[in-house]
Amino acid sequence: MNSRVPLVSATDAPAGSRALLDAVHGAFATTPNMFRVVANSPAALQAMWGFFGALGGGAIPARLGEQIAVAVADRNGCDYCLAAHTALGRKAGASAAEMSAAQAGESADPATAAALRFALELIGQRGQVGDADVAALRAAGFGDGQIVEILAQVALNLFTNYVNIAFATPVDFPAVKLRSAA
Known part of the structure; x- marks a missing residue:
């Protein structure tokens, strides 16, 4: 294409x-x-x-940023970002199993799982999250700056997902199968 x-x-x-x-x-x-x-x-x-x-250069480690990116990419059906961020996540130290779990919005690490849940809730609710959603991140150990950066990671990935989906960008990273239909 x-x-x-x-x-x-x-x-x-x-x-x-x-x-x-x-x-x-x-x-x-x-x-x-x-x-x-x-x-x-x-x-x-x-x-x-x-x-x-x-x-x-922010407070969120690259590995978590890449895990958020694959969860967002899978939810939005972005083949390009899923492939790119899976490769970048592996370079950032995540295992193939961790990246696959993140793609489904899951993690064995409670803090990562909380961040992924929040990221997917932001997308699903179009930003209309509540006090309990933010409180869950705090309970998982995230400070206010990190919470804002999690949202910023989602926003950046929405930008890149939309670019690649709307413009049919040819994938130039090793392909990864989407789990969900957008």
Whole structure:
């Protein structure tokens, strides 16, 4: 399947996207197709890359961020993000079994399980969570900053899921089978 918008490279991208695509390439040793799609808009690429960078330096460990990403991707039916974040989760130290469980919104670790439940509740309720949902995260050991970052991880992954689903971005990571139908 072809992408619904062009996959641009650092040589044919708008001028405002070229340096960012070089940074993406430097981080991944390749330029994933998702970034090549988003690079059609320098503003969108700057927003996405900045969002990844900011959360990468946050209080939520990369492993948990990737587990949240696969849960969100599976819930939204995003093949691209499921494949990408499964690979990134493995690089962040999660086992294949942990990533598969996260895809279903599950974890043997109580804190991770609480974060995944909250992430999926945010999606299912379109942000309309209640006091008990936030209290469950606090009870699992998350502080207020971490709770905000869990929501930010969900928001970033909604952005990337929608990009890849809407524009039919060709998957360039090892494929992972979706568990749920979007």
